[in-house]
Amino acid sequence: EVQVVESGGGLVQPGGSLRLSCEASGFIFSHYYMHWARLAPGKGLVWVSDVSGDGRSRNYADSVKGRFTISRDNAMNTVFLQMNSLRAEDTAVYFCGRGGVPNAVDVWGKGTTVTVS
Amino acid sequence: QSALTQPPSASGSPGQSVTISCTGTRSDVGDYNYVSWYQHHPGKAPKLMIYEVTKRPSGVPDRFSGSKSGNTASLTVSGLQAEDEADYYCSSYSGSNNRYVFGTGTKVTVL
Numbered sequence: 001e002v003q004v005v006e007s008g009g010g011l012v013q014p015g016g017s018l019r020l021s022c023e024a025s026g027f028i029f030s031h032y033y034m035h036w037a038r039l040a041p042g043k044g045l046v047w048v049s050d051v052s053g054d055g056r057s058r059n060y061a062d063s064v065k066g067r068f069t070i071s072r073d074n075a076m077n078t079v080f081l082q083m084n085s086l087r088a089e090d091t092a093v094y095f096c097g098r099g100g101v102p103n104a105v106d107v108w109g110k111g112t113t114v115t116v117s
Numbered sequence: 118q119s120a121l122t123q124p125p126s127a128s129g130s131p132g133q134s135v136t137i138s139c140t141g142t143r144s145d146v147g148d149y150n151y152v153s154w155y156q157h158h159p160g161k162a163p164k165l166m167i168y169e170v171t172k173r174p175s176g177v178p179d180r181f182s183g184s185k186s187g188n189t190a191s192l193t194v195s196g197l198q199a200e201d202e203a204d205y206y207c208s209s210y211s212g213s214n215n216r217y218v219f220g221t222g223t224k225v226t227v228l
Contacts (some may be wrong), residue, residue, distance in 0.1 A: 045155070
């Protein structure tokens with residue numbers, strides 16, 4: 001079964017850091033872009049970042065550029081999101097997903113909750 | 118980069134159809150045929166319903182269809198069923214620094 005499972009969320013103070021992980025299974029991990037998106041309370045989904053299959057291409061939303069870093073370990077089938085200088089507005093459920101079709105995410109996880117307070 | 122504009126809510130009775138609009142700009146929806154639609158039941162994983170404007174992933178019922186005209190894309194759900202009640206988000210590839218932009222979301226209620 002193709003699936004991705006996020007972990008690492010929690011409560012952190014403003015200015016603090018957190019590292020999210022997303023473990024994939026059921027597919028050849030290194031063949032796919034991986035994405036992070038977030039859903040803040042009462043708001044809509046927002047794309048956060050993506051990384052190419054070989055890890056060489058990394059892209060970020062302007063709202064997190066310079067504070068968040070995406071990376072991946074293809075040997076561990078895991079993608080990471082290092083979040084630094086966290087702000088209250090980063091509070092959200094963070095979803096990881098596979099870029100399995102052109103410019104869309106075909107498999108999402110259930111998310112991990114980050115609270116900055 | 119602003120979010121794509123969707124109506125906050127839409128509704129219909131079982132068996133009826135509902136259409137959700139998604140309005141962007143020439144820099145995203147208008148310029149690229151990379152519009153996708155996601156269904157999200159709160160607390161669960163989002164689900165891809167449509168990609169590349171009109172394509173359905175395997176397993177998505179053909180009651181779900183997508184289209185685009187100019188800067189506006191649409192998702193139509195025909196033959197509404199109770200399980201279609203969810204939040205729906207459109208998304209588009211964008212030529213700006215923010216590679217992808219999502220819509221504001223539409224809550225679909227089955228009356």
